[in-house]
Amino acid sequence: MSADAVGRHMPAIATLDDLAAMMAADPHGHRYELSPEGVLSIMPPADGEHALIATRIMAWLLAAGWPVDQIAQVVGLAIPGAEGVSGGRIPDLVVWxxxxANPRQVWLPAANVLLVVEIVSRGSEAADKAAKPREYAGAGIPQYWTVDRDAGQTVTMYRLVGDRYEMRAATPLAWVLNTSVTDHLSLN
Structure with a gap:
């Protein structure tokens, strides 16, 4: 889909329904996200390393007995904003x-989400480390993790304290995957 084609059909104010339609029409599998303030972001599909990191974390959760219907990769989350406006983010991994209640929706509510994981890719650093933490904290999501694409695949874990996240730990992914899920994630 060319920029000209997108621009010609772009609504003045995009909604989550507009984003769902754009994703459905995109033959290249881009992710379309909308901040609660209405800022549209278009990201390319994830590469193989990105997908493997998400799969490793998901397998770790499943091996620890986390129910499969409470974990999802690349699912849309509706992020509440001011004056009833909702943004939409597509985290790399979500744990409920x-x-x-209705998993057939494109944009699931952030209610009951315990953890959001974002794997930082080239070009997503600002959103993953500044904008998204504010939005996820505003939605009341108790834990937020980023996974850097450095040599150790550093997992930085944040816990919601009041209305913002505080860093709890930063450690290599291999170390996290060799520890207990309960060391990092509350089971309730």
Missing amino acids: GQPP
């Missing part, structure tokens, strides 16, 4: 305390 309870399964979503």
Whole structure:
């Protein structure tokens, strides 16, 4: 899809329904996200390393007995904003305390989300480390992790304290995957 084609059909104010339609029409599998302030972001599909990191974390959770219907990769989350406006983010991994009530929706509510994981890719650093933490904290998501694409695949873990995240730990992914899920994630 060319920039000209997108621009010609772009609504003045994009909604989550518009984003779902754009993703459905995109033959290249880009991710379309919308901040609660209405800022549109278009990201290329994830590469192989990115997908493997998400799969390793998901397998770790499953091996620890986390229910499969409470974990999802690349699922849309509706992020509440001011004056009833909602943004939409597509985290790399989401863990719920309870399964979503209606998983057939494109944009699932952030209610009951325990953890969001974002794997930092070239070009996503600013969103993953500044904008998204503010939005996820505003949605009340108790834990937020970023995974850097450095040599150790550093996992930086944040816990919600009040209305913002505080860093709890930064450690290599291999170390996290060799520890207990309960050391890092509350089971309720």
